[in-house]
Amino acid sequence: MTASGTLTAPDVAIVRRPRRLRGVWLLGALGVLGLLMVASVMVGSREVGLDDIVAALGGSVDGFDEAAVAKRIPRTVLAVIAGAALGMSGAVMQGVTRNPLADPGILGVNLGASLAVVIGLAYFGLSSATSFIWVAIAGAAVAALFVYTVGSLGRGGATPLKLALAGAATSAALASFVTAVVLPRNDIAGGVRSWQIGGVGGASFDSTLQVLPFLLVGFAICFLSARGLNSLALGDDLAAGLGERVAIARGAASLGAVVLCGATTAVTGPIAFVGLVVPHACRLLIGVDHRWLLPFSAVLGAALLTGADIVGRIAARPGEVDVGIITALIGAPFFIYIVRRQKVRAL
Structure with a gap:
């Protein structure tokens, strides 16, 4: 936008969604990511409660449940940052x-x-x-x-x-x-x-x-x-x-x-x-402005990878399915659905 208040060509090309609506979507995605992070720590071959999470965060690993939480926390953190990196x-x-x-x-x-x-x-x-x-x-x-x-x-x-x-x-x-x-x-x-x-x-x-x-x-x-x-x-x-x-x-x-x-x-x-599916889903929600698309892709990518890791642990208890397999199973049909929509046939 220029000093006179008119929109430049790049700004005209990216005005697709109201800023308030995009902010709501971003806050909603952050909320979903937070819930998935909690679920990632609680769910596994053995489910644990919130009191075990609090105890593990306080440094206690005396019990089996606290020890399980202590191992799941770094796993959850890695899933979040890796998913954010791949999405962006x-x-x-x-x-x-x-x-x-x-x-x-x-x-x-x-x-x-x-x-x-x-x-x-x-x-x-x-x-x-x-x-x-x-x-x-x-x-x-x-x-x-x-x-x-x-x-x-x-x-x-x-x-x-x-x-x-x-x-x-x-x-x-x-x-x-x-x-x-x-x-x-x-x-x-x-x-x-x-x-x-x-x-x-x-x-x-x-x-x-x-x-x-x-x-x-x-x-x-x-x-x-x-x-x-x-x-x-x-x-x-x-x-x-x-x-x-x-x-x-x-x-x-x-x-x-x-x-x-x-x-x-x-x-x-x-x-x-x-990195294939997430940006398409984000464009449907918030438009094509990369100033919003990049952080939203990071949040949604983190949520997708964290959720896929949870599904992999539930699907084969007491073992687990690697997250790379789950993302392939989720991503392939979802991407086919996304590319068939008129809105994302071209960037």
């Missing part, structure tokens, strides 16, 4: 590429991070969590750059269809490379296979604290890129005409998304569909 990175990737099918899984970013971690583990003896995170971010960046370069070849540049095809082909190739690296190494095969499914079951406060600085940097970069993403939604030519530095805006936003994807994958393994 998906929204950013869809905004950068203007591709409704953009997602860390479909574009091969998660598998790029996975391959880098597996190579580091198999051939370079990586052992510390911090080294895994750096390697995963580097792998995610290389995969994202490769897919965008391949998708940009030929007439028309990086169209949504070419990016989706390049991402699908790259994902298939990277998955084969991961298998090729792991098969000869029986000493790491079991752990890698479990990690490749994607889950938050082995969470601890130590691992969460090690990945948190990387995620905070990624969140900050993405938030600062919100207005640039609004301009990119108008098309590169119009965005440049309005004074936006298109290459810098796209590069900065992509960097934030890659950091979020890589760091999350290093800790949880590749988890699919969160």
Whole structure:
């Protein structure tokens, strides 16, 4: 909006929902997330009460229930921050590429991070969590750059269809490379296979604290890129005409998304569909303004992953189903329903 009170072109393009309504939706999503966090601590192979949660928060782990709560709290925290990171990175990737099918899984970013971690583990003896995170971010960046370069070849540049095809082909190739690296190494095969499914079951406060600085940097970069993403939604030519530095805006936003994807994958393994489904659902509720879409995608992504983790624990008691499987089962049919709606056929 200009000083005279008139709307600029980017503002006209994003006015879709009243601000008060969007605020109500955001508060409602935060409330749902809070309830899911409480349920995540209470529900499992053995249900516990609120008094056990209070006792565990106070430092008491004498009883079995208090000990169970003490293990579930870091798991819940990791599910929240990982879901927030995946939800926001998906929204950013869809905004950068203007591709409704953009997602860390479909574009091969998660598998790029996975391959880098597996190579580091198999051939370079990586052992510390911090080294895994750096390697995963580097792998995610290389995969994202490769897919965008391949998708940009030929007439028309990086169209949504070419990016989706390049991402699908790259994902298939990277998955084969991961298998090729792991098969000869029986000493790491079991752990890698479990990690490749994607889950938050082995969470601890130590691992969460090690990945948190990387995620905070990624969140900050993405938030600062919100207005640039609004301009990119108008098309590169119009965005440049309005004074936006298109290459810098796209590069900065992509960097934030890659950091979020890589760091999350290093800790949880590749988890699919969160970054694909969540931004579409958010657009139906609050519109396309990235200044609202990004925080809402983070909250809804956290709620989706936390809820999926709860479902995985309930579905196979006394065992559990990894959250990566649950998000795939939830996300695939929900995404088909979303893309069939007129409102989200294009960004």
